[in-house]
Amino acid sequence: MSGRGWRQRLVCLGWLFLGGLIPHGLAVAAEAPEVSALARCEEGFVAHPEGSETAMCFFREAQAPARREEARRRLRGLLASYPDRPWLMLVLGHLEMLSEPRLAEASYRSAALAFRRLEDAEGEVMAGINLRNVLGVLGRTEEAHTWVQRVGEVARASGNAQLQVRALILEAAELSDLGQDLGRAYRLLKRAEALAFPGGSDGVKKQLLTPLASVSANLGRFDEALDAYARLAELARSTHDVGTEARVRFAFANLALRRGEERPELGGRPELLRLAREALAAAKNAGSKAFEAQSLRLVAELLGDSPEERSEAEGHLERCLDLARDAGLPERRIACLWTRAERLAGVDAAAAERDADAALALAAEHDNPRYLASAWRARSMVAFRTKPLPEALRQAERALDAVEVLRQLQKDASSQAELFSGWANDYHRLAGRTLEAGETSALPSREALERAFAVSERLRARTLFEALVASRALVSAEDTPERQESRAGVLRDLSATQRRLLEKELSASERTRLLGELQELERREHELRPTPRHAEVRFASLAQTERGLGPGEALLVFLVGAVQDLQGVPAGGAWVLAVTREGTRAYRLPERARLRPAVALLSGLIERRDGSEAGAATALYAQLLAPALRELPPGVSRLLFVPDGPLHDLAFAALRERADGPPLIARYELALVPSASLLHHWRQRAVRPPGGEALVLADPDRGAAATAVASARGGVFGEMANLGSLPEARREGHTVEDSLEDTVVRPRLLVGAAASEQALKASRLEDVRILHVAAHAVVDVDAPERSALVLAPGAEQEDGLLQPREITGLGLGDALVVLSSCQGASGTLLAGEGVLSLARAFFEARARAVVASLWPLRDAEAAWLLERYYRHLASGQGVSQALRSAQREAWEDGQPAAAWAGLGVMGDAALVPVPSNEAKAARPGGTALGLMLGGGALGLYALTGWWRRARKGPRADTTRGAG
Missing domain, CATH: 3.40.50 (Rossmann fold)
Structure with missing residues (x-):
């Protein structure tokens, strides 16, 4: 299998594989309208040229690609007769956007300026939003930003809730498109959601649900993304909207692929390929070049290495590049280039490197941190197949630098952590491949350990570590006394609202209203939090960590990754680094997919309270600890674990060397640490x-x-x-x-x-x-x-x-x-x-x-x-x-x-x-x-919560808390 496996973690939405997202009744193909339908649209407009509805008739009837040229011809004819009707120009832009986004710029700009002259807030907002989107696609971000500001001003001045929803969506879209402050984008969209549901129009709801699902998925909020797309799918079905259907089907296929990457299953690729082909069919039916390009790339990535599949993938990627080039979609072109590069890496190294370099150059040209992070990662994936391992590792480290830039653009800790979680596999891959280089002498063993440890520290508990370091820094200049007082007022309002929610006798309608009020107050409080000055963060080095441990301590750093990704490409595997004052050694572990059920099994058996967990505890001891503990220096009496993935849920104290032997706590003190740097x-x-x-x-x-x-x-x-x-x-x-x-x-x-x-x-x-x-x-x-x-x-x-x-x-x-x-x-x-x-x-x-x-x-x-x-x-x-x-x-x-x-x-x-x-x-x-915090206080182990039961006396069957 070729060295591919990259998913556009921000460009193409990550989704969990969940059946039933696309309702059975959702149409896959739409019937072409009668030839006379567009003529009736023209007649309707001539009869009532003053509003938007008759102009929008052309857009509705021209969803099928075969009708679009006729629709554009009729619109141009009407514009010659009605030059003062900007709705015609706006709808013309809509039709051009479906096929040739670059052509839509002039139409949208003309419409926006005409609406401004007429003081038509709704029209200017609509045209401004679409113009901004085109400018964003063309990479003209500064000009696009001016239209984001203008749309916001017009919407707020209008007092129209639906226009304010559209303005909030646009502001969030700008942040999301550039990979900047996704947490703020999410809060803006949730604020818009409260205004759009339940009374908003279908069009407004569609426009909201798409970015809400996208941002939620990119932040790892998969349940919310699923809910948003499920609602969008239902709207597409009820309104016979083939364009929205194409969007949903592509998102569904991409979500399934993300799920497959995290938990690869044998035989899973054919099902993913089927979903990708369905997305491609829906995009073609809708005549959407953007989604067709995305779906072509997705299908090509999932195709195998047989001569037939290679030929099909090559054709899809050529078509993808042509569509992206003709439609002026640099983001799609970058993605198609790196996918082709990854497919070529195993058969034509020179061609693969040319495509990877072209994708990187195009990303740099547009100066978009999201594009750059994605392109650098693809470049490193190609390097693993075409370059000596030390060079490939250097390129992979450079790719993580680009991810760090993207991470720093997030303005709050929660969105930094959520965004970062989507790139964790890249850190696991680099750390694992670095340790492999030490095993094969491609790198000196000590250098490999130091570099892998450094990658691990860049991944671990970053937002917590940075928050503690930043707590010593002065607050930013924007944290003025007025801002502090505003936040204090919001906190008082939060308490008052929550006191109401605690009342026993509260109607369902009043509870719903108060929860909506609480959500808005939480958003405002979050925006008013003091922003610490960025302090320099220095991660602990391996040598520093070794020196800092006591003579009786050992630090066990776990890296629980996968052996291969969905396409069979090496993904770094799973490891444990055993660090002591006398040095560090690395040991291989079972991969994440094997450890997850083993940890869950041990917990379940312990709950039975009959000693049946002994075998599972012994097996995990052998897999996770035995090799490292055998080679620890004499005198080690305290083990410090840095857990990863499913090991956050593992009761290390219960592990034992033999089924009939003592547990680990008979030999060692135990503790978990989020990271060596902390x-x-x-x-x-x-x-x-x-x-x-x-x-x-x-x-x-x-x-x-x-x-x-x-x-x-x-x-x-x-x-x-x-x-x-x-x-x-x-x-x-x-x-x-x-x-x-x-x-x-x-x-x-x-x-x-x-x-x-x-x-x-x-x-x-x-x-x-x-x-x-x-x-x-x-x-x-x-x-x-x-x-x-x-x-x-x-x-x-x-x-x-x-x-x-x-x-x-x-x-x-x-x-x-x-x-x-x-x-x-x-x-x-x-x-x-x-x-x-x-x-x-x-x-x-x-x-x-x-x-x-x-x-x-x-x-x-x-x-x-x-x-x-x-x-x-x-x-x-x-x-x-x-x-x-x-x-x-x-x-x-x-x-x-x-x-x-x-x-x-x-x-x-x-x-x-x-x-x-x-x-x-x-x-x-x-x-x-x-x-x-004892008794019934909330407790968290490895950053988790747990409950103790209220004391009822000495009876052994009484537990602490509501289990």
Whole structure:
């Protein structure tokens, strides 16, 4: 198979393979209109020339390509008789855009200027939008931007909601087309969606749903992309719109291809090829050159290497290039060039390199970061087939530099992470191929390790690392006092709206209205957030990481990629780097597709609580750890894991060398770290003096809402009004208080109404060493920023929901965060970045470690484990040492793995929050702040959420939280 496999990650939408997107009733072919239909359009216009409807008749009747020349002839004739009717010129531009986009520029420009003279806001907006789109296709971005601004001004001045929708779509489209700030583009489109549905016209809805699906998919929001395209497909069916059908069918095929890339399946390519051919047929039927070019390229990429398929692919790519050239579509031409280059790489190296260089030159000519990232990646893929491996690796590194430029154009951390996740496979490929070069002596082994490690660090938890580094920088000049006050006002409005949503008696219509209001407030709050000045980010090098580890520590860095991509091209494979002070070694692992079900199987067997997980735990130990652990230096007692992909969900503590042998925690302390650079960052922090306060919040009283004793600590946003009190949580608070009473950390217990959001925010958190919160929590996987710790309000302006946007501003320092919840692994997992959830906010608030569980713990078992954990912590043990001690005691006591293996440490395992009397003056870790969110507080392990059950007593069948 040739060296192809590139997907236009921003140009061509990424989709999950899901059946049923295209309804069975969606037409594949449209009947050609009668010859007299266009004549009737002309007659209708002559009878009523003043409006847009009769002019649009020509566009509707000329959807079939065979009718377009006649339609253009009749329109030109009418324009000669009615030169003051710009709707005719606009519709002429529409028809030209279908076949020859370059010709449409003059028509749209003339129409826009004529509408301006007539002070026709609707017409100018329509013409301006289309003119901007043509200019964008032609690469004239500055001129296109002036029309984006003009359309926005006209739409806002008109007061017409539908025109404002169109202007918002246009602004978002500009950001998306250039790969800039996709997060803002998404928020603009969601704002437009609230205006367009349900009362907007079909045309407005179609125009909105297409970019909404595109941006959602490019940000990894596949469920939302699917929903948008499903609605678009239904509109296409109901309006017999063959052009929209072509768009949907292409997106569906491309989504299936994206799904196939992430999880390749044997025999999957023929089905993808079938979908691509259907998209090509729909594009031809619609007469859309743009979608025909895209579909031709997609079919060519999926064709095999037999003589017949090679010949077909060559013909498709020639046609693709001709269409792109004739229609003035540089983006399509670039894509066709790199696809041909990748197909030729295995048979004609010189021709492949010419095409790859031409694609790169064309991308550079248009100075579009999105084009450049895509073209550089294609150039590197060709180099892997045509150049010596060291040269190919250098080109692949250059391709990642282009991706970094695209990433930096995103203005907020969430859109950076979401966009970046779509390129994770490229980092896996480069790191894996670099390690292979070290195995084959194409590179010196040490150099290969250093370069692969550097690629890994560029991928890992980037937005979190950059946020922590940037927190030391000054805020930007745009963060004025006026802007700060505006944000504070929006936050007050958010709290008020959420207080209303927490009311028990709320009608469905009122809830819907309030949720819409909440969405708009969230968008405004996001826009008003302070933007830190970009600080220089320096990733930890391999040598730096080796020197920074303790003599008893080993860092195991996982890179869980695929062995081959969908087309059979080497994709880097899966590896683990074992890093110690004495050096680093690399070991091969099973690929991602094999590890994912194995991890899920282990979790399921542990849940059975009958010991049946022993075999699965032994198998994963052998696959992931055995070779590396056998060759670790003597004296290593702490393992620090940098997880990747499915390993974020793995209970490492349960792994064992033999089915009848002890678990891993019998031999080692364990912890997870998001990246080596973050570990280095935490350990470079200044030492704080010992002493301080332990603030304990337990069983918050929400007043009228707490009308019953809750059996679970959890729920979803709409159910929070029904959460009851947690009297058993008070005992948990007293346990923390008693354990710390004789230490240098002074406990302070707040319960009931005193355990409030206001009290927490008003506390001097810089003096707090331990914060323990025993309360309800909620996790919203679809909208992580609505996840919250549920406290008492404590003040009229508070809603009692401590959410990420508030947690990040708490001003913690070197914090140990121990969180608990009943929902295992909550949050959105983004490749490279990890799982996004509440723990992320605590790290941004300068937490230094997080302790939490992967699954619900039974109440008696959790109490047993936590009491011992606190006992060891209070004696001066570090966070991972204390947990290992407690877990080992649980295992020795005969408790099942489900009772202790899910609990783990994330962050700096060496942190000692409560120094012993002997070591408190000397132990560096003992001076750090500890943050303990226990009991029913929301916890996240590996950036995830989990629930603990409310304490019901010693019964083993009672669990903590709503499981």
